[in-house]
Amino acid sequence: MSDGLLSRLIELIGTDATLALVTARGGRSVYVPERPTAQTEIAKIVGLDAATILGQSFGRESIIVPVAREWRVLQYDAQAMSVPQIAALTGCHVDTVRKIRRRHGLSAAQLDLFGGL
Known part of the structure; x- marks a missing residue:
């Protein structure tokens, strides 16, 4: 739902x-x-x-209202926020943010490019 x-x-x-x-x-x-x-x-x-x-x-x-944690991670990622910033805003661990980003096809090199790792 x-x-x-x-x-x-x-x-x-x-x-x-x-x-x-x-x-x-x-x-x-x-x-x-x-x-x-x-x-x-x-x-x-x-x-x-x-x-x-x-x-x-x-x-x-x-x-x-849905929690929409994964969707929020992707929205904040699109705003070029860092992993720690995204984790703080979504209330999840930095490793969870990294897993979500990887699951959606961002490579480690892309993550580095956007300040993610």
């Missing part, structure tokens, strides 16, 4: 807003009002425009 919800969130509000949401609330529920205002929690996290879009799809529901 969470992979499907992650894909749906990306489709609805884009990568940046989804990354902000899973970083702030991953693994926990968040209430999505039908008509959010700038003061609602969801709008403070993703912005009012994205919150409005979410309100149209999930209005008056609480959704359990």
Whole structure:
């Protein structure tokens, strides 16, 4: 379910807003009002425009935001963050970050090029 919800969130509000949401609330529920205002929690996290879009799809529901650890590792990697930075942001061990990066086809040389090892 969470992979499907992650894909749906990306489709609805884009990568940046989804990354902000899973970083702030991953693994926990968040209430999505039908008509959010700038003061609602969801709008403070993703912005009012994205919150409005979410309100149209999930209005008056609480959704359990996926943790999306592997996806977050790849997003931070695409931003050229170092392994220790990614580990700190995702709450996982540096070895886990390296394993995820390798699993997605980055060689040691590529990792070195981007400050990863």
